Amino acid sequence: MSGFKKFLMQGNVIDLAVAVVIGAAFNSIVQSFVKDLLTPLISAFGGLPDFSSLRVTVGQSDFMYGNFINAVVSFLIVAGVVYFLVVKPYAHVKDRLTARVEATTRDCPECLSEIPKAASRCAFCSAQVVTV
DSSP, X not given: OHHHHHHHTSHHHHHHHHHHHHHHHHHHHHHHIIIIIIHHHHHHHHOOOXXXXXXXXXXXXXXXXXXXXXXXXXXXXXXXXXXXXXXXXHHHHHHHHSOOOOOOEEEOTTTOOEEETTOSBOXXXXXXXXXX
């Protein structure tokens, strides 16, 4: 039982739980943005694309493939909104905040151990190395 408690208290599980809760809350914001702002904007310029009436009847069964097309179009719009308004700006900010750290170590050419960049001898195999 202590192993299970340790698993639950790991940072990864807690982070995942928070991400799921935040993602569910964020979903309603994105859905509202697409439904209330983006879709009317698209319909103002290109007409309201509604494919829900498209169907194929085979025997007694109706295949409502128009609803599927609506779902795909909605998914693509939501994915585009999330990418351009969340993922891309986040990646840009993350790249700007990440400090460019110059390497302070290098590999020994003889034993491939990690040694300081300014070292003239390897601390592990005592091979003489050329300073860079």
